[in-house]
Amino acid sequence: xxxxxxxxxxxxxxxxxxxxxxxxxxxxxxxxxxxxxxxxxxxxxxxxxxxxxxxxxxxxxxxxxxxxxxxxxxxxxxxxxxxxxxxxxxxxxxxxxxxxxxxxxxxxxxxxxxx
Amino acid sequence: xxxxxxxxxxxxxxxxxxxxxxxxxxxxxxxxxxxxxxxxxxxxxxxxxxxxxxxxxxxxxxxxxxxxxxxxxxxxxxxxxxxxxxxxxxxxxxxxxxxxxxxxxxxxxx
Numbered sequence: 354x355x356x357x358x359x360x361x362x363x364x365x366x367x368x369x370x371x372x373x374x375x376x377x378x379x380x381x382x383x384x385x386x387x388x389x390x391x392x393x394x395x396x397x398x399x400x401x402x403x404x405x406x407x408x409x410x411x412x413x414x415x416x417x418x419x420x421x422x423x424x425x426x427x428x429x430x431x432x433x434x435x436x437x438x439x440x441x442x443x444x445x446x447x448x449x450x451x452x453x454x455x456x457x458x459x460x461x462x463x464x465x466x467x468x
Numbered sequence: 469x470x471x472x473x474x475x476x477x478x479x480x481x482x483x484x485x486x487x488x489x490x491x492x493x494x495x496x497x498x499x500x501x502x503x504x505x506x507x508x509x510x511x512x513x514x515x516x517x518x519x520x521x522x523x524x525x526x527x528x529x530x531x532x533x534x535x536x537x538x539x540x541x542x543x544x545x546x547x548x549x550x551x552x553x554x555x556x557x558x559x560x561x562x563x564x565x566x567x568x569x570x571x572x573x574x575x576x577x578x
Contacts, residue, residue: 384564384565386564386565386566394570394571395557395568395569395570395571396512396557396566396568397568398565398566398567401564401565411469412469445511445512447566449564456502456514456517457502457514457566459511459512459513460511461510461511462511
């Protein structure tokens, strides 16, 4: 299994500001994923973060709004930029160990409230 | 891209009954279908998964069936217990990134 630490666990931010969420994994992984889970809803994939290349964003998510860094095989950050109340959500990072299509492990999530 | 539909959105059963949750997917190239359980305020946890070369998989009270022709898969929980109460998500994947269904809130009353 994987131990994933996300920081911060929660934050309350003013609209127009930015928040950077950190995700640290206890082992090297090829791909890391960022999801958004709005209150009472499902998980929506924001982007796939690959080490050594630009992140791949899903439809409806853009790099200017959600810049992602992946400096090494155990760490990634997601920034939520120029926040509005609609960005209030839980953001989760996820990793898969080994080859593709194996169990995905999730961080504990970052609960973001934008006021 | 992939689209995953999940039904029902809520399911209430009596303790000891069976529960069935169904999902359909759109991309015939998807080949991995996990099910996650999420308790309130916690992260999703894998409970069972199935790959496209298998039609059925069972783990104690939990089973998953897959029909690739019809592009649907189902979660079966037998002898439900109150601790099974949670939100269950199905997902589909072909290249590692998971696309989730909208979730089913299962309530098991004793």
